[in-house]
Amino acid sequence: MEDRNAWFRRFHPTAAPKARxxxxxxxGGSASFFFPVSRALAPDVEVxxxxxxxxxxxxxxxxxxxxxxxxxxITALLRDESDLPLALFGHSMGAMVAYEVTRRLxxxxxxxxxxxxxxxxAPDRYRDDRVHTRSDEGVIAEIRRLSGTEADxxxxxxxxxxxxxxxxxxxxxxxxxxxxxxxxxxxxxxAFTGTEDPVAPLPDVRAWAEHTTGGFExxxxxxxxxxxxxxxxxxxxIMTERLVGAVPA
Numbered sequence: 001m002e003d004r005n006a007w008f009r010r011f012h013p014t015a016a017p018k019a020r021x022x023x024x025x026x027x028g029g030s031a032s033f034f035f036p037v038s039r040a041l042a043p044d045v046e047v048x049x050x051x052x053x054x055x056x057x058x059x060x061x062x063x064x065x066x067x068x069x070x071x072x073x074i075t076a077l078l079r080d081e082s083d084l085p086l087a088l089f090g091h092s093m094g095a096m097v098a099y100e101v102t103r104r105l106x107x108x109x110x111x112x113x114x115x116x117x118x119x120x121x122a123p124d125r126y127r128d129d130r131v132h133t134r135s136d137e138g139v140i141a142e143i144r145r146l147s148g149t150e151a152d153x154x155x156x157x158x159x160x161x162x163x164x165x166x167x168x169x170x171x172x173x174x175x176x177x178x179x180x181x182x183x184x185x186x187x188x189x190x191a192f193t194g195t196e197d198p199v200a201p202l203p204d205v206r207a208w209a210e211h212t213t214g215g216f217e218x219x220x221x222x223x224x225x226x227x228x229x230x231x232x233x234x235x236x237x238i239m240t241e242r243l244v245g246a247v248p249a
Contacts, residue, residue, distance in 0.1 A: 006058060007077055009051055011035050014043035019085040019113070019243035022048045022078065022101075024094030026119070027170035028143065028163060030055045037089075040236050044244050046084070050074060050094075054166050063169040067093075067177045071100035078105065087114040087243055091228060092199075093174050095120035099211075102187050111187050114242045115212075118192040118235070119225050121200050122207035123179040129199075132172035139167055146199070146225040185212040190242065192219045192235055194227030 008022075009031040021041065023034040031049035038047035052070065053061035064070050074097065078086070090098030095117035102115045121127075131142045189212045193205040202220060209216035219238065221231045228235055 004077055004080075006061075007051060007074065009034075009038075009049040010046065011038040011049065012042035012047070014046055016043070017046035017084060018044050019087065020046045020048060020081060021239065021243065022050065022074075022081075022086065022088045022098075024050045024074075024088065024090035024097045024101075025052065026092035026094055027174060028055075028167040029091070029094070032056065033091075036232065037236065040232070041240065045240060048081070054169065055163075059162070063166065065169060065173060067096050067100055067173050070097050070173070071104060075101050075104040075108075079108070079110070082110055085113045085243060087112050087116060087239065089116040089118070089239065090120070091118040092120050092225065093170055094118075096123065096174065096177060099123055099185075102185060103182070106183075106185060106187065111185070113187075114239075115185065115187045115189045116192065116235075116239055116242075117189065117208060118228055119194065119197055119200050120191075121204035122211060123177075124211075125204040125207055126178075127199070129171075129175050132168050132175055136164055139164060139171070142171075143167065186214045187212060188214040188216070188242070190217045190219060190238060192221065192228065192231075192238075194223040194225060195220050196223060197225045197227065199225060 023037060025033050031051040034047060034049040038049060041047055051058055054063040088098040088102060098115060102112055105111050131139060189208050191205050191208045193200050206218055221227050221234060223230055
C-alpha cells in the first residue's frame with residue numbers, strides 16, 4: 001500500500017476547500033516548487049504537490065524510470081481524492097505525467113475537471129534530445145540553459161552529485177516516452193507556454209488541441225522555459241476561474 005503522505009504535500013491544509021489541484025513537478029523538481037502556488041490558492045483550492053521518489057525527503061527511495069510508471073502510481077492514489085472537483089497541473093515533465101494520469105482517470109470514469117499543462121509540447125511531438133546520455137557536465141549545461149536550477153547550487157559539488165542521478169533519470173523518462181494512440185480526452189486542456197521556450201515551440205504546444213474534445217485554450221506568455229515563475233498571477237487566476245469560478249483575493 002502506497003504512503004499517501006510520502007507522495008502528496010498539503011502545504012496549506014484548509015477546512016472547506018471548493019476544489020483540489022494536483023501539481024506535478026518538472027525534471028529534477030520537487031513538491032516544494034509549488035509551495036507559493038499552494039499558499040496563493042488557499043483556502044478555496046487545496047493543492048496537492050506531488051513528491052516523486054528520489055528527491056528531498058524521499059532521496060533514499062528508488063527512482064521511477066518511466067512516465068507511465070509514475071502515472072500508474074499517482075493515479076492509484078488519486079482514486080481516494082474524488083470528494084472535490086479535481087484538476088491537474090504539470091510543468092514540463094510534469095505535464096506529461098499529468099496527461100497520462102488524466103487518461104487513466106478518464107478510463108476509470110473519474111476524469112478531472114481540467115488539465116493544465118505548462119512548458120511542454122503535445123504528447124506526440126518529439127525532439128531528438130539525448131540529454132540523459134550526456135556527460136555530467138552536459139546534463140548540468142542543459143539545466144543551466146533552461147534556468148531550472150539556481151546557478152549557486154550547481155557550483156556546489158556535493159549538491160551536484162546528489163541531483164545528477166535524479167536529473168538523468170527524469171530526462172531518460174521524458175526522452176524515451178512515446179505516446180500510445182487511443183481515445184481523445186474529454187477533459188478541457190489549458191496550455192501555458194513561454195514564447196521564447198527553446199524546448200516547447202508554439203506550434204508544438206498548440207498541438208495539445210488535437211488530444212481533447214473537451215475544449216482547448218493556449219496561453220502564451222513572455223519568457224523561456226521557466227516563464228511561469230514570472231507570471232504566476234496569470235496562471236493562478238486562470239486555474240482558479242476554471243476550478244471555482246472566482247479570482248482569489
